[in-house]
Amino acid sequence: MSGLLEAKVKSVLSGDTLILVNKNKQERTLSLAFINAPRLQQDEPHSFESRDFIRKLCVGKTVRFQAIYSIPQKTGGASREYGVVLLGNGQQLPDLIVQEGWSKLRDDADRKAESPQATELLEKLQALEAHARADEKGVWSARSKQIQNVREIADTKAFVEEHKDDQLEAIVERVLSGDRLICRLLVTPTYHVQTTVLIAGLRSPTTARTNPSDGTTQAAEPYGNEAQAFVEDRMLQRSVKVRLLGVSPNNILVGEVRHPVGNIGEFLLKAGYARCVDHHSTWLGAEMGKLRQAEKHAKDNQLGLFKSHVAQRSGAGETEATVSRVFSADTLYIRNKAGAEKRINLSSVRQPKPTDPKQSPFSAEAKEFLRKRLIGKHVKLTVDGKRPATEGYDEREMATVTSNNKNVALMLVENGYASVIRHRMDDPDRSPIYDELLAAEEAAQAESKGMWSGKASKAPIYVDYSESLEKAKRQLTLLSRQKKVPAVCDFVKSGSRFTVLVPRDNAKLTFVLGGIRAPRSARSPNDQAEPFGQEAHDFATRRCMQRDVEIDVDDTDKQGGFIGTLYVNRENFAKVLVEEGLASVHAYSAEKSGNASELFAAESKAKEARRGMWHDWDPSKEVAENGDEYDSAPATNGTNGTNGDAAAPPRNREYKDVMVTYVDPATARLKLQMIGGGKANLDSLMKDLANFHLSPSNKEALSQPPKAGDVVSAKFSEDGVWYRARVRRNDRENKTSEVVYIDYGNSETQPWSALRPLDGGRFGVQKLKAQAVDAALAFLQFPTSPEYLAESVTMLNEITLDRNLVANVESNDARENVLWITLMDPEHASTATKSVNAEVVSEGLAMVPRKLRAFEKAKGTEEVMEDLKRREEEAKEGRRGMWEYGDLTED
Numbered sequence: 001m002s003g004l005l006e007a008k009v010k011s012v013l014s015g016d017t018l019i020l021v022n023k024n025k026q027e028r029t030l031s032l033a034f035i036n037a038p039r040l041q042q043d044e045p046h047s048f049e050s051r052d053f054i055r056k057l058c059v060g061k062t063v064r065f066q067a068i069y070s071i072p073q074k075t076g077g078a079s080r081e082y083g084v085v086l087l088g089n090g091q092q093l094p095d096l097i098v099q100e101g102w103s104k105l106r107d108d109a110d111r112k113a114e115s116p117q118a119t120e121l122l123e124k125l126q127a128l129e130a131h132a133r134a135d136e137k138g139v140w141s142a143r144s145k146q147i148q149n150v151r152e153i154a155d156t157k158a159f160v161e162e163h164k165d166d167q168l169e170a171i172v173e174r175v176l177s178g179d180r181l182i183c184r185l186l187v188t189p190t191y192h193v194q195t196t197v198l199i200a201g202l203r204s205p206t207t208a209r210t211n212p213s214d215g216t217t218q219a220a221e222p223y224g225n226e227a228q229a230f231v232e233d234r235m236l237q238r239s240v241k242v243r244l245l246g247v248s249p250n251n252i253l254v255g256e257v258r259h260p261v262g263n264i265g266e267f268l269l270k271a272g273y274a275r276c277v278d279h280h281s282t283w284l285g286a287e288m289g290k291l292r293q294a295e296k297h298a299k300d301n302q303l304g305l306f307k308s309h310v311a312q313r314s315g316a317g318e319t320e321a322t323v324s325r326v327f328s329a330d331t332l333y334i335r336n337k338a339g340a341e342k343r344i345n346l347s348s349v350r351q352p353k354p355t356d357p358k359q360s361p362f363s364a365e366a367k368e369f370l371r372k373r374l375i376g377k378h379v380k381l382t383v384d385g386k387r388p389a390t391e392g393y394d395e396r397e398m399a400t401v402t403s404n405n406k407n408v409a410l411m412l413v414e415n416g417y418a419s420v421i422r423h424r425m426d427d428p429d430r431s432p433i434y435d436e437l438l439a440a441e442e443a444a445q446a447e448s449k450g451m452w453s454g455k456a457s458k459a460p461i462y463v464d465y466s467e468s469l470e471k472a473k474r475q476l477t478l479l480s481r482q483k484k485v486p487a488v489c490d491f492v493k494s495g496s497r498f499t500v501l502v503p504r505d506n507a508k509l510t511f512v513l514g515g516i517r518a519p520r521s522a523r524s525p526n527d528q529a530e531p532f533g534q535e536a537h538d539f540a541t542r543r544c545m546q547r548d549v550e551i552d553v554d555d556t557d558k559q560g561g562f563i564g565t566l567y568v569n570r571e572n573f574a575k576v577l578v579e580e581g582l583a584s585v586h587a588y589s590a591e592k593s594g595n596a597s598e599l600f601a602a603e604s605k606a607k608e609a610r611r612g613m614w615h616d617w618d619p620s621k622e623v624a625e626n627g628d629e630y631d632s633a634p635a636t637n638g639t640n641g642t643n644g645d646a647a648a649p650p651r652n653r654e655y656k657d658v659m660v661t662y663v664d665p666a667t668a669r670l671k672l673q674m675i676g677g678g679k680a681n682l683d684s685l686m687k688d689l690a691n692f693h694l695s696p697s698n699k700e701a702l703s704q705p706p707k708a709g710d711v712v713s714a715k716f717s718e719d720g721v722w723y724r725a726r727v728r729r730n731d732r733e734n735k736t737s738e739v740v741y742i743d744y745g746n747s748e749t750q751p752w753s754a755l756r757p758l759d760g761g762r763f764g765v766q767k768l769k770a771q772a773v774d775a776a777l778a779f780l781q782f783p784t785s786p787e788y789l790a791e792s793v794t795m796l797n798e799i800t801l802d803r804n805l806v807a808n809v810e811s812n813d814a815r816e817n818v819l820w821i822t823l824m825d826p827e828h829a830s831t832a833t834k835s836v837n838a839e840v841v842s843e844g845l846a847m848v849p850r851k852l853r854a855f856e857k858a859k860g861t862e863e864v865m866e867d868l869k870r871r872e873e874e875a876k877e878g879r880r881g882m883w884e885y886g887d888l889t890e891d
Contacts, residue, residue: 005065005066006059006239007063009057009062013029014047015054015097016032016035016094017029018085020070029080031080032084033035034106034113035105035109036104038050038139041148041611046138050103057091060237062771063086067081068118068121069112069114069118070082082439084121094125095121101136101137101139101140103138103139111683135781145190147189149193150194152195155391156252159254162248163187169239170241172185172235172238172257173185175229177227178204178227178231178268179204179274180196180197183196183242196252196253197255198248198252199257199268201280201287203274203277204275204888205221207225208220223272226273226788227273227274242255242257245280245283254283266290269294269295269297276303278423280440281434284581285439289436295306297311319382321378322379323374323377324338326371326374326375328366328890329367329412329418330350330418345383346401348398348409349437350421352418358762362450365417365458365459366450369415371488372548373408374403375545376547379402379403380403384430387429409431410436413437414440415443416452416867420438420440455802462506465508465509466510471560472509472556472562474766475505486503486504486550487509487549488500488503489544489547490508494532495518495537495577496583498536500549514565514574515574515599516578518533519531519536519613549568551567555592556565564593575595579605581607581610581615597817600817651810652855654812656674656808657675657676657804658675658821659803659805661673662772666791668777668782669776669818671773672744672773672774672790673772673773675735681768685767685768686761689723690722692722698756699756699811708728709727711742711764712739715754723741726739726770727739736749742770744772772815776819776820777821778810778821778837780837780846781846783882788881795845797841801837803825804826805826805836808824811853811855822837823836840873844879844881844882848868
């Protein structure tokens with residue numbers, strides 16, 4: 001066949017007519033010679049099958065063709081061309097369609113066979129038609145099925161509900177614009193629906209349109225015709241799958257249209273021929289994210305509609321920070337590793353509207369939801385954009401915040417504690433999971449969660465009991481009877497003054513730390529803070545602000561403030577503040593609170609480390625002021641000073657029955673148990689604890705890694721008995737803890753798997769305080785040599801452990817939290833010079849201190865000191881213990 005032309009098949013109008021497009025994008029209508037197929041436009045029987053047979057063979061493919069004859073048209077003056085088409089596989093039309101019975105020969109076919117070539121083709125077609133009729137193929141079939149093609153849907157919403165999310169087979173009959181198609185939905189093999197479908201999630205520019213009322217033409221929007229051509233080239237008369245999602249406000253079906261190679265919406269956006277819209281985001285779900293990524297590609301490469309787009313400068317990437325304060329359900333204060341604090345807003349979400357009477361009651365509940373999950377926690381954040389400063393508002397950073405790989409904004413929306421902001425189409429400052437947020441909001445509304453529930457908020461309404469002294473006194477009666485009351489530190493007023501919420505009592509209190517005095521911070525810009533006052537305030541804010549705490553209430557002040565102990569992570573915060581050198585101990589109130597020993601010990605640490613307000617501390621000056629210096633010689637003549645005008649205090653006489661449970665090998669200090677009611681209670685508790693662990697239901701390990709300070713149950717490795725123990729420190733790499741057995745004083749390292757949770761109500765320190773008491777032997781100084789110190793410890797273990805002894809408490813050192821004692825056998829308790837202290841000196845394993853403490857110079861200690869010095873001399877002469885190589889103290 002000579003004289004063939006080449007073109008691409010754009011579409012098939014019916015089984016006998018094709019629209020061809022050449023390389024110059026010029027269209028040409030070609031009808032197949034000598035045949036007449038059923039008209040698809042009139043829905044004639046077999047018209048769909050006839051057209052579909054040709055469509056599948058050649059739409060979108062390049063073919064060769066030749067016009068054999070033409071027939072002038074009655075209108076328009078043009079002629080319709082008739083010819084043959086050669087397919088890429090060598091097959092020819094109209095031969096193939098006649099052979100399959102989907103078209104008949106025209107009645108006037110003989111009159112058009114004017115050339116030998118045409119005559120030969122006609123004869124061939126007549127033979128093929130005869131065979132098709134004999135075989136009852138296609139239109140000649142007696143068992144043909146009638147296809148119903150509906151062009152108007154009576155109830156579009158009902159139709160969508162019936163087929164929502166179904167993948168309907170369809171054919172794109174026409175492309176009206178880049179985002180609007182006329183599709184033939186093949187609902188069943190015999191029931192088709194031909195209707196307009198909007199491509200979900202995007203909007204493309206309009207094409208040129210003619211107004212039917214006045215005939216005027218409306219020009220196409222920029223890139224409108226290009227968008228139409230883009231889709232037409234890829235989709236026209238192609239087989240696709242349509243997933244119906246919903247109905248537009250104009251009652252048009254909205255769906256996702258998928259070509260075998262993917263969603264046409266993505267390709268259209270990627271080429272820059274459409275923009276994303278949010279209207280269908282909740283229908284598309286995660287698919288909307290893919291569309292936004294496609295649009296971003298077009299923007300980044302300045303394609304199509306985004307030719308003049310200037311890319312927004314991206315944020316600094318993901319950073320880590322700590323949440324220091326929850327201002328509201330959409331606003332956080334975060335602190336970076338350098339300690340700098342800033343305010344951020346969560347991208348694309350809004351807290352319950354204060355102006356909406358249905359939403360506003362949930363503001364406090366939403367804020368508490370975030371506080372419980374975020375305060376003090378490490379988070380990751382990415383800045384999505386900035387809102388410039390406006391009248392009444394500072395510049396705001398919009399950020400995506402994740403905690404434990406969970407998007408914080410998404411958590412809020414899922415639980416009905418925030419709504420999603422509807423951004424402008426060109427607004428770039430939105431969350432990267434904006435579409436997930438919209439879907440989550442819709443789900444929360446459907447499930448009536450949070451502020452969408454229509455019910456009253458569960459957030460408690462707090463009563464301020466510090467409003468007056470009278471109200472405070474009434475509440476004091478209730479609170480003072482309870483220990484470790486759960487509370488929330490709502491606000492930090494200064495280093496030692498807080499606003500505290502007690503949820504279970506719906507109480508709001510002004511809470512003051514007892515036993516200490518923190519320097520005052522500035523209360524206004526014009527106010528002057530005391531030295532280290534602002535540092536104390538900032539430290540308290542970092543550690544306590546919006547944290548879960550526990551409180552013990554002891555008393556009230558004159559203004560209605562509640563005085564007591566505040567525990568953060570089970571640690572006395574007053575002690576922490578003192579240890580940091582940001583507060584000093586107020587002796588009278590410390591003694592009254594019962595925390596004097598640990599507070600004085602904390603202050604001593606701060607002084608020695610020269611922290612905070614003790615940065616220039618001079619111990620010599622303090623010793624001189626307090627009269628606590630050690631004397632170089634024992635007191636003489638019962639005087640305490642060089643001029644003899646001040647009488648020494650009498651020796652303390654306080655005898656206690658004790659049992660030594662542990663000797664510290666590093667210091668030779670002791671751990672004592674007081675024999676009496678406490679010991680009896682401990683024995684009872686130990687029996688209950690053993691029975692508790694016999695039950696299989698109480699053998700589960702800790703649910704999470706322990707924290708320093710936690711009281712747990714631990715089985716001592718040497719005797720296999722369960723004891724109460726406090727975690728001293730953790731080795732997270734090896735998953736072990738160093739624990740101290742609080743009733744006996746010894747310690748060891750245990751794997752986390754060997755520890756068990758302790759029932760605080762039955763076995764905790766509130767039930768029975770720790771029974772091991774720190775003590776040290778008075779009038780003695782132990783050797784510093786490790787070898788001789790080890791011998792001292794060995795001797796003490798041999799003569800004291802597991803024996804009922806009597807201890808005279810020479811002094812109770814509240815600062816070090818230690819009892820200085822003389823330890824005696826009960827038989828010799830009345831003899832001043834027969835004691836464990838004296839035996840250790842006799843063996844040369846301790847010496848008399850060269851500088852005595854104040855209580856060691858008390859009136860009545862003369863006999864003791866003379867006996868110890870005599871024993872020391874005898875040990876030296878006998879070269880015992882530390883004296884085996886002579887007197888090491890001589891210059």
